[in-house]
Every structure is written in C-alpha cells, then in structure tokens.
Amino acid sequence: MHEAxxxxxxxxxxxxxxxxxxxxxxxxxxxxxxLTMLGLGGVIGAGLFVGSGAGIAVAGPxxxxxxxxxxxxxMLVMRMLGEMSAAxxxxxxxxxxxxxxxxxxxxxxxxxxxxxxxxxxLAVEATAAAQIAHGWVPAVExxxxxxxxxxVFTAANLTAVKNFGEFEFWFASxxxxxxVVFLGLGVLxxxxxxxxTDPVGMTNLTGxxxxxxxxxxxxxxxxxxxxxxxxxLEVVTIAAAETDDPARAVGxxxxxxxxxxxxxxxxxxxxxxxxxxxxxQQAGLSPYVKVLDSIGVPSxxxxxxxxxxxxxxxxxxxxxxxSSRMVFSLAERGEAPRGLLKVSGGSPGKAGGVPRRxxxxxxxxxxxxxxxxxxxxxxxxxxxxxxxGAVLLFVWALIAASQLRLRARLEREAPxxxxxxxxxxxxxxxxxxxxxxxxxxxxxxxxxxxPQVLWSAGATxxxxxxxxxxxxxxxxxxxxxxxxxxxSTFTGR
Numbered sequence: 001m002h003e004a005x006x007x008x009x010x011x012x013x014x015x016x017x018x019x020x021x022x023x024x025x026x027x028x029x030x031x032x033x034x035l036t037m038l039g040l041g042g043v044i045g046a047g048l049f050v051g052s053g054a055g056i057a058v059a060g061p062x063x064x065x066x067x068x069x070x071x072x073x074x075m076l077v078m079r080m081l082g083e084m085s086a087a088x089x090x091x092x093x094x095x096x097x098x099x100x101x102x103x104x105x106x107x108x109x110x111x112x113x114x115x116x117x118x119x120x121x122l123a124v125e126a127t128a129a130a131q132i133a134h135g136w137v138p139a140v141e142x143x144x145x146x147x148x149x150x151x152v153f154t155a156a157n158l159t160a161v162k163n164f165g166e167f168e169f170w171f172a173s174x175x176x177x178x179x180v181v182f183l184g185l186g187v188l189x190x191x192x193x194x195x196x197t198d199p200v201g202m203t204n205l206t207g208x209x210x211x212x213x214x215x216x217x218x219x220x221x222x223x224x225x226x227x228x229x230x231x232x233l234e235v236v237t238i239a240a241a242e243t244d245d246p247a248r249a250v251g252x253x254x255x256x257x258x259x260x261x262x263x264x265x266x267x268x269x270x271x272x273x274x275x276x277x278x279x280x281q282q283a284g285l286s287p288y289v290k291v292l293d294s295i296g297v298p299s300x301x302x303x304x305x306x307x308x309x310x311x312x313x314x315x316x317x318x319x320x321x322x323s324s325r326m327v328f329s330l331a332e333r334g335e336a337p338r339g340l341l342k343v344s345g346g347s348p349g350k351a352g353g354v355p356r357r358x359x360x361x362x363x364x365x366x367x368x369x370x371x372x373x374x375x376x377x378x379x380x381x382x383x384x385x386x387x388x389g390a391v392l393l394f395v396w397a398l399i400a401a402s403q404l405r406l407r408a409r410l411e412r413e414a415p416x417x418x419x420x421x422x423x424x425x426x427x428x429x430x431x432x433x434x435x436x437x438x439x440x441x442x443x444x445x446x447x448x449x450x451p452q453v454l455w456s457a458g459a460t461x462x463x464x465x466x467x468x469x470x471x472x473x474x475x476x477x478x479x480x481x482x483x484x485x486x487x488s489t490f491t492g493r
Contacts, residue, residue, distance in 0.1 A: 026091060026328075026343065027161050027353050030243045032252060034165030037172040038318070039236040039257030043074075044175045044264060045311040046128065047229035049286055049304060052269065056281040059222030060213035061205045061273040066222030067266050073439075074230035075258040076432045077396045080403040080422050082254030085237035087410055087417035089246030092329025093237040094399045099333065101405035102398075105467040108335045110398045111326055112463050114234075117388040117395075118323035119362055122316055123369030124385070126150060129312040132305055146370050153317045154363045157324060158344075158356050161242050164321050171314035178307045179264050182288060186271030189295045197295060204277045213278070224442055224449055229265075231392045232315065233257065235322040251420040320362060328358035387459040389452025390443060393436050394460055400433045 056063045081094055090096040092111060099107025130145035156163045185194070192199030205211055212218065236257065240250035272287045276294055281287045286308070292300030330336035340361060344353035372381040407425055410418055422429060443449035 026242050026325075026355065028242055028244050029160050029162035030165045030239055030249075031162075032243070032249055034162075034169050035236060035239055035243060035249050035253040036256055037169045037176070038165075038239055039233065039253040040172055040176055040260055040264075043230050043232040043261055044172070044179065045229070045232070045315045046125075046308050047226075048265060048268070049288055049308050049311060050284070051229060052226065052272075053281045053285050053287045055222045055225040056269075056273065056278050056287055058214065058225060059218040060209060060278040061211045062213075062219045063222045063226070063273065063278075064266055064269045065219050066226055067269050068262075069219075069223050070227040070230060071262045071265055073227065073396075073432060073435050074233060075262060076423075076428055077399055078233050078236075078254055078258050079420075080429060080432070081234065081237050081399050082250055082420045083418065083422045084399075084403055084406055085240055085250045086247045086254075086420040087414065088406075089237075089241045089250060090329060091238060091241040091325040092332070093241075093326075094234065094395065094402065095326060095329060096333070097402040097406060098398050101402035101409075103471075104333075104335070105464065105471055106398060106402070107333065108330070108467040108470065109460070109463045110395055111330045111335065113388075113391050113460060114395055115323050115326045115330070115362070116459070117391045118319040118326070119365045120369050120384050120388050122319045122323070122366045123373045123381070125312045125316040125319065126366070126370050127373050129309055129316065132309045132312070135305075143374060146374070149313065149316060150363060150367060150370070153313075153320055154359065156317065157320050157359045157363075158354060161354060164317065165239075167317050168314060171310055171317070174310050175307065175314065176264070179268060182292070183264075183267050183271060185295060185297070186268075186275055186291060189275050189291075190271070194295055200275060202274070204274055208277050208279050220442060221446070223439065224446060227439060228392055230261075232318065233261075234395070235318050238322050238325050241325075247417075247419055254420065320359070320366065323362040323366075324355060324359040327361060328355040331358065383455065386452050386455035388456060389449075390440065390456035391460070393440055394456065397433060397436045400429050400436070404429055 052063070055066060059066050081097075084097045085093055088097065088100070092107070095107045095111030095114065098110045126146045126149050127142070129149060130142040133145040134140065134142045153167075156167055188194045189197055190200045214221070236253050237250055240246045240253065243249040268288075272281075272291055275291050276287075280290060286304050289301050289304045292304065297303070327336050327340055331338055331340040340355065340358045342357045343355050369381070369384065372384065376382075403422060404426060407418075407422065440453060443453045
C-alpha cells in the first residue's frame with residue numbers, strides 16, 4: 001500500500017489554467033459504459049417503484065406535473081454539477097467545488113453532511129432489502145441478510161473499482177430494462193392491444209375529480225413527496241474522477257442521464273395514471289404492481305419484488321462507494337483523519353488503487369446505522385433519519401451557490417475547461433436556488449415534513465459550527481506562530 005500525496009489544505013483557489021485539479025491517486029478503472037449506466041440507474045430505486053404511490057395518492061394524475069417540476073430541479077442541479085466536474089474532476093466532486101468557491105468551511109460542511117446522509121440511508125436500504133429476502137427465505141433472519149449484503153458489497157468496494165462499476169452496470173441495466181418493458185406494456189394496454197384489454201383512452205386522466213383532483217396544492221404536495229427520489233445522481237460526478245478521461249466522461253454521462261431519467265420517471269407516471277384510476281393507488285403499495293396485475297401479467301408482485309430488491313442493493317453499493325470517496329477527498333484536503341489516505345496498489349499500468357481505509361470507515365458507520373435501525377427504529381434511528389431528511393436540498397443549494405462563483409472564475413482563468421456549460425447562466429442558477437428555497441419553505445408548512453427540515457437544519461448548523469471553529473482555530477494558530485517568529489526575530493536583533 002502507498003499513501004496518497006497530500007493536497008495543500010490552505011488556499012481554496014485553484015491555479016489558473018487547465019487542468020484545474022491534480023491527478024487523483026485512485027485507479028482509473030471505470031469505463032464510459034459504467035458511468036452512463038450509473039447515471040441512468042443511480043436514481044431509479046425503491047423511491048420510484050414503491051414510493052411513487054404516495055405521490056399519486058396526494059396529487060392524482062397531476063403527479064406527472066409534480067415529477068416534471070422535481071425532475072427539472074434535479075436536471076438543473078446536475079447540469080451545474082456537470083459543468084464544474086467536467087472542468088475540475090475530483091473524487092470529492094461538489095465538496096471540492098464548494099471549498100474552492102466559498103471557502104474551506106463550505107467544503108468541510110457539504111462533504112461531511114453528504115457522507116452522513118449516505119451512510120444513514122445505506123442502513124435503510126440494507127434493512128429493506130433484508131426484509132424482502134426474508135420473505136423469500138424465512139429461515140434466514142433479516143439481520144443475517146443485512147450482514148451478508150454488507151460483507152459482499154464491502155468486499156466488492158475493497159477490490160478494484162471496476163468491480164463496483166460492473167455491479168452497478170448490471171444492476172442499472174436490469175432496472176432500466178424493467179422500466180422499458182413496463183412502459184411498452186403500459187402503452188399497449190392504453191391502446192387496447194393486449195389480450196382481454198380495451199382501449200383506455202384519457203378516461204382515467206379526466207375522471208375521478210379530473211386531472212387536478214386536489215388542485216395545485218396536490219401538485220405541490222406531490223413535489224415534496226417525490227423530489228428526494230432524484231437524489232443519487234451526484235455519485236456520477238464523484239465516479240467520473242476514476243475514469244481515464246474524467247472531463248469527457250462526466251459530460252457525456254450528465255447529458256445522457258438527465259433527459260432519459262426524466263423520460264423514465266415522467267413516462268412511468270403517465271402510464272400508471274392512464275391505465276388505472278388514481279384512486280386505485282395506495283401509499284406503501286407499488287403502483288407498478290397494480291398496473292401489471294390489471295393487465296394480466298402473472299406473478300406481477302414477485303417480479304416487482306425482484307426489481308425493488310435489485311434497486312435497493314444497487315443503491316447500497318452506490319452509497320458505499322460514494323461515501324468512501326467523499327471521506328477520502330475530505331482526508332486529502334485535511335478535513336478528515338489523514339490515515340484514510342491510504343490506497344491499495346493499483347492494477348498493472350494503472351495510476352493508483354482503492355481507498356480501502358475510507359471504505360472500511362464508511363461501512364463501519366453503516367453497520368452502526370443498521371444496528372440502530374434494527375434495535376431502535378422508532379427512536380434513535382428515526383432521529384438520525386430525520387436529521388438527513390432535507391440534507392439533499394442543502395447539498396443542492398450549495399452546488400448552485402458554488403457554480404455561481406466558479407463559473408465567473410473559470411471564464412476568466414480557464415475558459416477552455418468549460419466543456420459543458422450551464423444553460424442560461426446565471427438566470428437558471430438563481431431560479432434553481434429559489435426553487436430549492438421554495439421546497440424547504442413548503443416542507444416547513446407540512447406537518448409530516450417539518451421535523452425533517454428542523455432536524456436537518458440542526459445537523460447542518462452543528463457541522464457548520466465545527467467547520468467555522470476549525471477555521472478560526474487554524475487562523476489564530478497561524479497568527480500566534482507568526483507573532484512568535486516576529487518576536488524572536490526582533491529579540492535576535
């Protein structure tokens with residue numbers, strides 16, 4: 001094993017010109033196909049296959065509009081993140097960008113908040129996947145399944161990064177394939193081209209209270225329900241640093257992912273509310289199963305269970321990868337213990353290896369989260385879950401704020417690095433910030449969402465306090481050392 005070269009932890013401003021980022025000491029084992037499928041499959045998870053039922057229950061057919069609004073927000077954030085990552089690819093992605101744009105306090109805060117978000121959500125995914133597996137094999141207890149999943153994916157992440165890429169490629173392929181088949185069957189059902197089906201037409205879009213049965217308030221509630229389903233796209237820009245050509249890879253992945261994901265999400269919702277009345281959906285039950293059952297697909301429930309199971313394992317794998325790279329990047333910049341900088345030897349001909357200590361540190365906290373979820377799901381773990389409930393919105397807001405600052409700097413110092421540009425800058429960036437603030441304010445008015453905002457704000461304030469305290473301590477320490485040097489120089493004279 002060798003230790004990654006340290007990155008100076010002083011100034012946050014990168015050198016003029018391109019490239020803007022020093023080479024990562026990590027193995028460049030990810031291919032373009034890995035990154036593209038990670039972008040496509042990264043946000044296609046249980047939130048879509050199961051959680052979308054809650055959105056339909058509050059918005060009716062207008063859930064399509066809710067997904068369009070939430071998807072547009074996610075697409076704009078990804079475009080901003082893609083612009084910065086193509087110009088300055090780094091394993092810390094938006095944490096590095098925030099540090100360079102706003103200062104060390106911002107990079108420290110957003111990096112640790114995102115790491116905490118991933119390792120807490122990891123516990124939810126592992127527990128949910130274990131419950132599905134326990135239903136298939138009741139003789140094996142859920143905790144044993146959780147242990148198995150964690151061991152398998154830890155082992156995969158401790159080896160060459162291409163193993164993570166292959167896992168995600170095939171997981172994402174299965175999820176994308178399942179949605180394509182679902183869309184195809186749904187369109188055939190709407191047209192009445194399936195056996196024993198009649199054309200549905202627009203009846204379910206205009207009946208049962210119309211397209212807006214709960215008014216625009218229902219659309220807003222739907223946005224609050226579904227916006228977090230788009231979390232996970234950020235991992236693409238983290239992974240881009242481990243490709244042979246990060247700038248080109250992240251640009252292609254962002255361009256292909258955002259439009260196709262909107263197509264899969266909005267297309268799926270449109271099929272669901274067209275095939276069946278929105279009143280047939282229930283929170284907690286998969287609307288996909290309801291539709292497949294209605295058009296006569298045998299064993300629809302078990303088929304969707306398999307798809308959801310794969311989606312959960314895919315998210316678990318991606319979150320473990322993303323959290324390990326984020327804490328590794330923090331260690332590179334002196335914001336995490338330097339012992340996490342150890343990387344394994346790379347493959348022959350490769351530039352680096354795998355940050356195994358960062359993987360183990362992330363999975364260790366993941367195991368703690370799983371234990372808390374199994375022992376105290378309604379108390380301790382619920383507080384942890386609430387404390388990360390709105391963190392994604394804070395992360396997105398910092399991405400937008402960073403892009404506002406860095407775009408001007410890039411155009412001045414390294415215009416050639418802007419291979420991917422944010423649309424209508426700076427107007428759409430400001431509009432995105434306003435939209436994120438609007439979602440947060442709406443969450444404060446919602447009794448169910450309010451605890452998430454308050455707990456997440458508390459967690460964010462705590463991290464910010466630590467960041468500012470660290471920066472103040474380093475500044476005062478530097479001033480004291482300078483004063484002592486000047487005093488000794490004067491005495492020496």
